[in-house]
Amino acid sequence: MSAPPKPPPLTTVESTETSDSGAQTLTLSVGPQHSGSGHMRLIVEVDGDIIVNVAPDPGYVHRGIEKIIELRNIIKSIPVIERPSIIDASNLNHAWVRSIEEIQGVEVPRRGQYLRTLLNEMNRIMSHLYWLSIYGVFLGHTTMFMWPLGDRELFIDLAEKLTGARITYSYLVPGGVRRDLPPGFAEEAVKRTEYFEKRLKEYDRIFFNNPLFTSRAKGIGVLSREKAIELGCTGPTLRGSGVDADLRKDEPYAAYPELDFEISTRPDGDSFSRAMVHMDEMRESCKMIRQIVKKIPSGPIRRKAPIVLPRGVAYGRVESARGECSFYLIGEGGDKPYRARYITGSYRNMAAIPAVLLGNRLADMPTAWWSIDYWPVEADR
Amino acid sequence: MAPVIGKAKAAVDISIAYLTGIRHLFHRPYTLRFPQQRYAVEKGYRGRHLLHLDRCTGCGICAWICPEKCITIVPRGQRWYPQYFYGRCCFCHFCTDYCPEFALEETVEYDIAEYTRDRLVWSPERLSKPPVKKDDKYVFSVDTIGGASQVPQKEE
Numbered sequence A: 001m002s003a004p005p006k007p008p009p010l011t012t013v014e015s016t017e018t019s020d021s022g023a024q025t026l027t028l029s030v031g032p033q034h035s036g037s038g039h040m041r042l043i044v045e046v047d048g049d050i051i052v053n054v055a056p057d058p059g060y061v062h063r064g065i066e067k068i069i070e071l072r073n074i075i076k077s078i079p080v081i082e083r084p085s086i087i088d089a090s091n092l093n094h095a096w097v098r099s100i101e102e103i104q105g106v107e108v109p110r111r112g113q114y115l116r117t118l119l120n121e122m123n124r125i126m127s128h129l130y131w132l133s134i135y136g137v138f139l140g141h142t143t144m145f146m147w148p149l150g151d152r153e154l155f156i157d158l159a160e161k162l163t164g165a166r167i168t169y170s171y172l173v174p175g176g177v178r179r180d181l182p183p184g185f186a187e188e189a190v191k192r193t194e195y196f197e198k199r200l201k202e203y204d205r206i207f208f209n210n211p212l213f214t215s216r217a218k219g220i221g222v223l224s225r226e227k228a229i230e231l232g233c234t235g236p237t238l239r240g241s242g243v244d245a246d247l248r249k250d251e252p253y254a255a256y257p258e259l260d261f262e263i264s265t266r267p268d269g270d271s272f273s274r275a276m277v278h279m280d281e282m283r284e285s286c287k288m289i290r291q292i293v294k295k296i297p298s299g300p301i302r303r304k305a306p307i308v309l310p311r312g313v314a315y316g317r318v319e320s321a322r323g324e325c326s327f328y329l330i331g332e333g334g335d336k337p338y339r340a341r342y343i344t345g346s347y348r349n350m351a352a353i354p355a356v357l358l359g360n361r362l363a364d365m366p367t368a369w370w371s372i373d374y375w376p377v378e379a380d381r
Numbered sequence B: 001m002a003p004v005i006g007k008a009k010a011a012v013d014i015s016i017a018y019l020t021g022i023r024h025l026f027h028r029p030y031t032l033r034f035p036q037q038r039y040a041v042e043k044g045y046r047g048r049h050l051l052h053l054d055r056c057t058g059c060g061i062c063a064w065i066c067p068e069k070c071i072t073i074v075p076r077g078q079r080w081y082p083q084y085f086y087g088r089c090c091f092c093h094f095c096t097d098y099c100p101e102f103a104l105e106e107t108v109e110y111d112i113a114e115y116t117r118d119r120l121v122w123s124p125e126r127l128s129k130p131p132v133k134k135d136d137k138y139v140f141s142v143d144t145i146g147g148a149s150q151v152p153q154k155e156e
Helices: A065-070 A077-104 A110-138 A142-163 A185-208 A211-217 A225-231 A235-239 A271-295 A345-349 A352-357 A362-370 A376-380 B002-026 B061-065 B094-098
Strands: A026-030 A041-047 A050-057 A312-320 A323-331 A337-343 B049-051 B071-076 B079-085 B104-106 B136-143 B147-152
Touching: A041 A352, A041 A362, A050 A352, A050 A362, A065 A077, A065 A337, A077 A110, A077 A312, A077 A323, A077 A337, A077 A376, A110 A142, A110 A185, A110 A271, A110 A362, A142 A185, A142 B136, A142 B147, A185 A211, A185 A271, A185 B002, A185 B136, A185 B147, A211 A271, A211 A362, A211 B002, A225 A235, A225 A352, A235 A271, A235 A323, A235 A345, A323 A345, A345 A376, A352 A362, B049 B079, B061 B071, B061 B094, B094 B104
Parallel strands: none
Antiparallel strands: A026 A041, A041 A050, A312 A323, A323 A337, B049 B104, B071 B079, B136 B147
């Protein structure tokens, strides 16, 4: 038996990196297990405390969902598709069923479309509230961490009445939805959205008008209109830079063409603008929920759809809470897709991370970074 | 003059923020002390499954549609029944939807955590027992005066 090889002698490692200008920079690794980055790593190079270079390093929570989808039939894929962003589950699910219905040629009944829109808008509020609570705790505002998480319960409880589950609903299926409105839902929804709008005014008073927040957010992490378009941003990040782009208006789907709502844009493109776009969207979603429970037509909620995916190609896209979420789906006649390309809002907004962070101070990183509402699990898929 | 106005406005805004927070010290709390105070879910909640042994034909459609492969069809004498491994179940209840004989049903029992892994395997006999009645009485309520909180359910 031979002896194990000796370990190499310890030597001092000398830095060979030199900068041309003579300026000394320090490379920091923020994450992947850092409360300020989520499940991803940001490799940040600082000069003093000015950020001179940022490289996002995604992939820490990659689960290979596109491959998992190829191995399961189209119904079994629904819970998997919700997993990348369980706080925004129904919007991701909607993109999936839209692409399937496009291939199958199934038309969803109008009541089913309204119920889908109802859950999507409730989910948008829940997702934005989660974002807001993390934003509060990033900025050291503990009350703003507690309140939105508490108020999420208003809508989680409503969703539980509607779907039977609190977060991962698996509610949208090809052809329609799984359950009808329970009795007494409409009155409860109106009461809760009206209460929530009052709470949003309190959020304004305690956080968004508070100089402790505005002085840290205004003018920080500016993403110009041209830059946002060039980088291909979507969702609140794009609308926070003054671009009026929203799939709910541009390519109306489900019950959105029949609803009266406005798209919120802010011209400045800084962290404050992006935060206010989220707040405006929550107000609009409350209005939409009230319109839906008032206008919802009677009729069937689901039409029979085959479990087989015929030969064909489809591209289904929806406006999720973090931007455009889309599926490019190829069917080959079996119950499993040949290929499903899954692109989420966070993945599209990843390109904006260096753009908003460069030139800022390291202490401003949480403000600028989290205002993009980047959800690493959704981006890695 | 402008910096003075700016500072005065900042002072006013901060005072408003503090007052908004202090006002909520006197509101009812959102949270429950869980083991003593239990949240009551409504009928239709997707909790653990209830199996009707008399209706089940052992066809295995539930095991086929299960996305997490948590259902095994096990023999009991001449018949076959599903057995659930709740360590994997994601409570999507596609099995309940797809059961052609309506042998599966969702229950309001949500508190099924166990200390060991083998206790998470629910045999057909265990699944067929109706849920244990626990003292679940707190519900989430919103009213204009007290705000949102968990309150004891009204007796009917």
